[in-house]
Amino acid sequence: MERYIRPLDRRITVICGHYGSGKTELAVNLAMMLAGTDHGYERLAVVDLDIINPYFRSREQRKLLEDAGVGVYGSAYRGEITAELPALGADIRAPLEDADCRVLIDAGGNDSGAIVLNQFGKYFTPENTRMLAVVNANRPDTRDFAGAVEQIAAIEAVTGLKAEGIVNNTHLLRETDAATILKGHRLCEEICEKTGRVLWCDCYPEPVVRREELEGLPYRMPLKLYMRPTWLDVKI
Amino acid sequence: MSEKVLMKGNEAFAEAAIRGGCRFYFGYPITPQSEIPEYMSRELPKRGGTFLQAESELGAINAAYGAGAAGGNVFISSSSPGIALMQEGVSFLCSAEVPVVMLNVSRGGPGIGGIQPGQADYYQVTRGGGNGDYRVPVFAPSSIQEGVDLIYEAPVLADEWRNPIMLLADGMLGQMMEPVVLPEQRPFAESADIRAKKPWALKGYGDSDKNKAVVKSLRMQPDDLEAHVEKLFAKYREAEKALVRWESEGLEDADVVFVAFGTVARLTKEAIEILASQGVKAGLIRPISLWPFPYQAFDEISPKTKVVISTELSMGQMIEDVKVGVNGRYPVELIHRTGGIVPTSLEVAEKAREILAKI
Known part of the structure; x- marks a missing residue:
């Protein structure tokens, strides 16, 4: 079977990146992709550490994920998806301590959002954790090599973790075309070559780009737009 | 660009x-x-x-x-x-x-x-x-x-x-x-630009009283205050004509006309597509300026229209302006959610059908 993404070869995958790069959409998609498959562990959990963004958080998809058998951990106020209190539940430690649980961590944006990872730092050993940095070359702050690397370096500086993997998530929502993704691919390749990282996958929004259009890219990860109601893309 | x-x-x-x-x-x-x-x-x-x-x-x-x-x-x-x-x-x-x-x-x-x-x-x-x-x-x-x-x-x-x-x-x-x-x-x-374009602005005109600018809202003399307010309202009357903006679609043969602004207009557009697929013709008036409100847009609604629906994320506030625009020509109804809840387009379409069924 063709792989969508380079193997997630460690138990904990931390998804970090610039604010608005698409971390949450990737985390939810990865969880839905892995759910019900043999992903190497007995359990699967998404941990939402985004305490900056007031809207569009992965815990909003709690029902979708839980129905698929994915544990969802995040705010201390389970039902209160809209609470803006930066409070995280103590039960977040459960999946992190559970050696039989695969964990996908949706970190907050930028260094200021990723700093929340630090309180769980003891779980992030090199043996069991891999951090992936999501890059969208259409975001103004990460549109070129210098900007994208600056963001990654800032996240690494505050967390002490290295983003060994890069995820190209360059898109313009439903206006994305293959050229958009290829532009991002080139930027991510440059980042990988010059800073010693590995391109983990190239994402494409499934509703608007066809897989064949990205022939030649090694790992093509289709994304469903779980976080985006369709009416947000109604033309005005 | x-x-x-x-x-x-x-x-x-x-x-x-x-x-x-x-x-x-x-x-x-x-x-x-x-x-x-x-x-x-x-x-x-x-x-x-x-x-x-x-x-x-x-x-x-x-x-x-x-x-x-x-x-x-x-x-x-x-x-x-x-x-x-x-x-x-x-x-x-x-x-x-x-x-x-x-x-x-x-x-x-x-x-x-x-x-x-x-x-x-x-x-x-x-x-x-x-x-x-x-x-x-x-x-x-x-x-x-x-x-x-x-x-x-x-x-x-x-x-x-x-x-x-x-x-x-x-x-x-x-x-x-x-x-x-x-x-x-x-x-x-x-x-220098400000001095040239905004003679009323406080730019420090020196000791001379000749170009002295005063910016104030205090007017203690009733006739002075009345004249000032009348002057403001002469300006507002001009602004009402110059600044009114809206978009409308499908008014010529709509069974139902929605009035919606902001993000609600977007999900209402999707609701209109859903209704069209069910054989219900729906139109939209989308006020872009809320003051001045585009009352004149309502004159374009077809005489065949059965109801005008204000769609809002409130208990119904714009509906008061909608009623002024409708001016008794059509029934006016409200579809709303409040408290931070955004309805789905499906919900809006279903509620519109319920309203139509009762008319």
């Missing part, structure tokens, strides 16, 4: 204000618009502007009053309860005819309310929470691009009309992301 970038509403609105020539920003953080002061604190100083975090929204609006009175192009933003705190200042700005661009990224209320999107500030922005006879032109974008374009235009309008201009974008528009094209930078006004 620059290339498309993917931006969050709040970031794009802040950038549009800078590019529109707003050199001064005074603000205080409040969800769901805190990305705006954050963006301004980072960008404005780099680009020759001034960012000030005020001690409260009261401080922000009064700093805006001061900088605007000195002829500067000022942008301020807040969210519902913060805009409520600013209302006294808005009244003063209108009386003193000081141009300022204001943005309300609105959330659920009343009181401190919640942080999810709301439109229950319709009365606040169109009727004003401040004292006295005054009016504020209000524009409500339905997309981030439209918000960018309106904010870019707003400093020009504010200067032209010597009045605050209000933008109302609900929290969804502030928080969502969308591809946008940003306009070119309009140069910041320098002192």
Whole structure:
């Protein structure tokens, strides 16, 4: 079977990146992709550490994920998806301590959002954790090599973790075309070559780009737009 | 024209204000618009502007009053309860005819309310929470691009009309992301420009009384105050004609006509598509200016239309203007959610069918 993404070869995958790069959409998609498959562990959990963004958080998809058998951990106020209190539940430690649980961590944006990872730092050993940095070359702050690397370096500086993997998530929502993704691919390749990282996958929004259009890219990860109601893309 | 970038509403609105020539920003953080002061604190100083975090929204609006009175192009933003705190200042700005661009990224209320999107500030922005006879032109974008374009235009309008201009974008528009094209930078006004273009501004005219400028809202003589208010209203009557904006579609043969602004107009458009697939013809009036309200749009509705539905994220505030526009020609109904809940387009379509079934 063709792989969508380079193997997630460690138990904990931390998804970090610039604010608005698409971390949450990737985390939810990865969880839905892995759910019900043999992903190497007995359990699967998404941990939402985004305490900056007031809207569009992965815990909003709690029902979708839980129905698929994915544990969802995040705010201390389970039902209160809209609470803006930066409070995280103590039960977040459960999946992190559970050696039989695969964990996908949706970190907050930028260094200021990723700093929340630090309180769980003891779980992030090199043996069991891999951090992936999501890059969208259409975001103004990460549109070129210098900007994208600056963001990654800032996240690494505050967390002490290295983003060994890069995820190209360059898109313009439903206006994305293959050229958009290829532009991002080139930027991510440059980042990988010059800073010693590995391109983990190239994402494409499934509703608007066809897989064949990205022939030649090694790992093509289709994304469903779980976080985006369709009416947000109604033309005005 | 620059290339498309993917931006969050709040970031794009802040950038549009800078590019529109707003050199001064005074603000205080409040969800769901805190990305705006954050963006301004980072960008404005780099680009020759001034960012000030005020001690409260009261401080922000009064700093805006001061900088605007000195002829500067000022942008301020807040969210519902913060805009409520600013209302006294808005009244003063209108009386003193000081141009300022204001943005309300609105959330659920009343009181401190919640942080999810709301439109229950319709009365606040169109009727004003401040004292006295005054009016504020209000524009409500339905997309981030439209918000960018309106904010870019707003400093020009504010200067032209010597009045605050209000933008109302609900929290969804502030928080969502969308591809946008940003306009070119309009140069910041320098002192010489201000002196030439704004003779009323407090620019320090020396000891001579000849060109002395006074910016004030205090008028103790009743005949003086009456004449001043009459003058303001002559201006507002002109603004009503010049600034009214709307879009409409499908009015010629609609069974049902929706009236919706902001993000609600977007989901209503999807509801209209759902209804079309079910054989129900639906049209839309989308007010872009909330004051002046596009009453004239309602004259285009077909005599065959069975009902006009105001669709709102409030208990029904715009519906009062809808009733004025309809003027007894059609039944007027309301589809709404409040408290920060955004209905789905399916929900709007179903409720519209229920309403139609009863008529």
